[in-house]
Amino acid sequence: MDWQQLLSLKRFGDKESRPRLMQDETRLGFEVDYDRIVFSDHFRSLQNKTQVVPLSDVDFVHTRLTHSLEVSVVGRSLGRIVGQKLLKKHPDLLENGFKTNDFGAVVAAAALAHDIGNPPFGHSGERAMGDFFLNGNGRKYKLHLNETQWQDLVSFEGNANGFRILTESREGIIGGLRLSYATLGAFMKYPKLSVPVKKTKHIAEKKFGVFYKDQAFLKEVATELGLKSIREEELGFYRHPLAYLVEAADDICYSIIDFEDGINLGLIPEDKALEYLLNLVRNNLITEKYYGLKTQKDRVSYLRALAIQSLIDEAVKVFIDQEEAILEGIFEHSLLDKCKYEAQLDDILDISIEKMYRSKEVIEKEITGYHVLTDLLDVFTTAVNNDYEGKTTGFDKLVLALLPEEFHYQKDNLYERLLGICTFIAGMSDRNAIALHKKIK
Numbered sequence: 001m002d003w004q005q006l007l008s009l010k011r012f013g014d015k016e017s018r019p020r021l022m023q024d025e026t027r028l029g030f031e032v033d034y035d036r037i038v039f040s041d042h043f044r045s046l047q048n049k050t051q052v053v054p055l056s057d058v059d060f061v062h063t064r065l066t067h068s069l070e071v072s073v074v075g076r077s078l079g080r081i082v083g084q085k086l087l088k089k090h091p092d093l094l095e096n097g098f099k100t101n102d103f104g105a106v107v108a109a110a111a112l113a114h115d116i117g118n119p120p121f122g123h124s125g126e127r128a129m130g131d132f133f134l135n136g137n138g139r140k141y142k143l144h145l146n147e148t149q150w151q152d153l154v155s156f157e158g159n160a161n162g163f164r165i166l167t168e169s170r171e172g173i174i175g176g177l178r179l180s181y182a183t184l185g186a187f188m189k190y191p192k193l194s195v196p197v198k199k200t201k202h203i204a205e206k207k208f209g210v211f212y213k214d215q216a217f218l219k220e221v222a223t224e225l226g227l228k229s230i231r232e233e234e235l236g237f238y239r240h241p242l243a244y245l246v247e248a249a250d251d252i253c254y255s256i257i258d259f260e261d262g263i264n265l266g267l268i269p270e271d272k273a274l275e276y277l278l279n280l281v282r283n284n285l286i287t288e289k290y291y292g293l294k295t296q297k298d299r300v301s302y303l304r305a306l307a308i309q310s311l312i313d314e315a316v317k318v319f320i321d322q323e324e325a326i327l328e329g330i331f332e333h334s335l336l337d338k339c340k341y342e343a344q345l346d347d348i349l350d351i352s353i354e355k356m357y358r359s360k361e362v363i364e365k366e367i368t369g370y371h372v373l374t375d376l377l378d379v380f381t382t383a384v385n386n387d388y389e390g391k392t393t394g395f396d397k398l399v400l401a402l403l404p405e406e407f408h409y410q411k412d413n414l415y416e417r418l419l420g421i422c423t424f425i426a427g428m429s430d431r432n433a434i435a436l437h438k439k440i441k
Contacts, residue, residue, distance in 0.1 A: 001327045003090055005226040006240060007098060007106070007182050012167070012175030012217075020097035030105035033183040034072075037113045040177060041427075042165050043068075046115060048429030050122040050369075051258065062261055064115050070257060072112040074308060075249035079107030081316045082245060086323075103242065109179070110186035110246045117162025119426035120433045121369025128373040129156040129422060137378050141418060148212040149415040151194040153422070159190055159209040161426050164419075167217055170406060185225045185240030189247055191218060192236030202332045203247075204239045205230070213419060228329040238329030241319075248315040248335040251345075255336075256307050259348050262356040263300050270296050274303065276351065279344045281306035314339035372437040373425060379440055380421045388417065399440070 009018035009029045023029055037043050049064035062070075083103025087094050119125035132138045133153040142150055152160070166184065167176040185191075190209035198205060210218045215235055222229075227237035259276075262268040277300070278285065284306050293299045315335040322338070325331040336345060356362065380403070383396040388411075392400070407424050411417045428436070 001226050001228060001238075001241065001329070003086065003093055004096060005224075006185065006242070007093075007102065008180065008185075008224050010181045010224055011178045012169075013178070020102070023097070028102070028105060029180050030102055030109060030183060033109040033177075033179045034105065034112060036177045036179065037109060037116070037166075040116075040165075042116050043113070045427055045429050048431050049115075049118065049120055050125075050365075050430055051254075051261075062257060064118060067253060067257070068112055068115050071114060071246075071249045071253045072108045074252055074312065075111030075246055076104040076108035077312055078104075078245045078249055078315060078319075079242065080104035081312070082319055085316070085320050089323075106180075106182050106186050107242050107245045107249070109183045110242065111249045113162060113166060113187055114189075114246055114250055115158065115162070117160065117165050117426065118158035119156075119161075119373065120428050120430040121366055121373065124366035125369055125373055125426070126156055126158055128370040129377065129426070130154050131370075132374050132377045133418075136374055138381065138418075141381075141414065144414050146212075146415075148193055148195040151197065152211050152213075152415075153418060155194055155208070156422060156426075157190075157194070157208055158426070159188070159207060160194070160211045160214075161423060163188060163210050163218075164214055164423060165427075167214065181221050181224045182240075182242075184221050185227065186242035186246055188218075188221075188240065189243050191222060191227060191239065192230065192234075193218075196234065202230075202238075203334055204329075205236070211419060213416060230329075239326075241323070241326045244319060244326060244331075244335050245315070248311075248319075251334060251336045252308055252311045252315070255345055255348055255352075256304055256311070258356070259352055260300055260304050262352060264297065265356075267359055268351060268355045270300075272351065274299065276344065276348050277303040277307055279347070280310055280341055284310060311336065311339070311341065311345075314341055368434070369430065372433050375437055375441060376425050376433065377421065380425065381418060384417050384421055385414070388412075402436070 007020070009020065009023070018029060046064035046068055051062040051064055051067045080100050080103060083100040086103065087098065087100060119129055121128070130153065133141065138153065165176065166179055166187065169175055188209045190204060190207045192205065192208050193210055193212060193215060194208040219235060222237045225240060227240060230236040230238060259268065259273065263270060263273045281303055290299065290302060293302060318335045318338050319326070322331045336342065379399055383392070383399040386392045386396045387400055403424065407420055411420065
């Protein structure tokens, strides 16, 4: 893979290339991507979506929106530091007008959008949607779908839904948000379809990132960026290198900031938590400053800031050390999996799982979300398909009236009808989903 190609400013529908030297420095194309994401409806819906603690009434606990903003900030730093080093290593990029901030802008925009396709109620929401088709009333559709279409539904994936949201054309809106192909490449952690399902060690094949419906655009983006094919006989590609930085920014934030939420909520004891964080920042800790802080919140905030900087430095080091392997598509791991703090991060994750992700409050509210999403999928898929077949009941007509205007269409393709309903429901906030569920039930 080649950096000049990987930093393509092309957008959907462009007939000509967009040379970096011709860009308006006051409104750089990569920064336009960020703006378009911020002003999108789907991004705003993240403000009431669960990050870890579902539907928490505590102000300081993170939602998907605050998490995405923080991931974007960390991603911008990662991109700029890496960009500075790459421009020294590849002077041809400078000659063609690329700057340090270009890398930061691409990673920041992709990181901002990284959760835009996730359904309500955290990762349990994805499982609930898939389980509706695998074990619930959605099983009846299996015989009418091909293997890949069915796999898209039973293993519903927020990453693939995000790519669909960012790129889907509809009447009057061609190419979705029309982001640069560089940003779309950095967004795709798993640039492959749901089938074949193969268990490999490579991080790019851990999940899938594109629905069957969007495969043509995946191929177009990958071709423009020069992404390397995983296997010639399949439509799947190794990652855009900057996707590793987006992933690292997400890993840093959920490891450290979710952990901080757990401490502030009292789910993780302060003495235990401080011990884990100190192991990450011991070399950078200013002892006098730390012991001069009088409140738990201030002490944790100080350690969090130091921990994030330590992990940023490590992620950059691994990326630069492994740049050639990443460009060849043979680097199989996340950046933090190969950093010197891997053991400390594993310890933090273990205690977060034990004390937080599996806490009674989280599990009870995830169960609520599971039932809400299952019922909503059942009601809306039934109404939409009855409408297509001319069998609408009075109840179906009332349900259809609740669909937003952009979903008021009859697709001849069953798969597209089902996927459309999944995208509609995945776009709800936790509170909206619960409120709609109460009205319908």
